[in-house]
Amino acid sequence: KNEVEQSPQNLTAQEGEFITINCSYSVGISALHWLQQHPGGGIVSLFMLSSGKKKHGRLIATINIQEKHSSLHITASHPRDSAVYICAASMVSGGGADGLTFGKGTHLIIQP
């Protein structure tokens, strides 16, 4: 079974700072997902990547398959980025089942 570890667990930063959240996993995967969960609970899928790098606005996600590691970066952080960020490893089994194993999340607070 895959183990997914995230760091840091909690992060408080000032508005405008560059933010990095890290995710490592123990076995090979088919894809790595980054999710965002705002207070109030709803979950939004930010990225799904199996190699390289993806960018959407101020968010950048990278993955290194050899090192089994992914990072989520936020440039020019803003208080509205305050949320819990969750990484999840996707593994497609021989039967086609696509199970998600989740990290415990990083609670990010951006102060004005």
Next chain:
Amino acid sequence: EAQVTQNPRYLITVTGKKLTVTCSQNMNHEYMSWYRQDPGLGLRQIYYSMNVEVTDKGDVPEGYKVSRKEKRNFPLILESPSPNQTSLYFCASKKRLWFYYGYTFGSGTRLTVV
């Protein structure tokens, strides 16, 4: 609007009283799944379904049932709820096997069993 709809959003019930949490998606997705989220434990998969009439257990299936009679609906059934099933529940869907597509999550159901 493409979405996954869960109902109810909040539910307080008593131990042993059967309940159903509904999940419906309008994106013609084959794959649907249920998760529970608990403090300190994160999200864990309860059950998933790869298509109509095809369901299988996730990591924490005990005490839950599911059915997939139609492609759009994937209800979660608690036959005899217990306090340890107090949790935040999420339904999600995606295109089956195409793992290049991301998941769409419902808004969550906060269940309290007293």
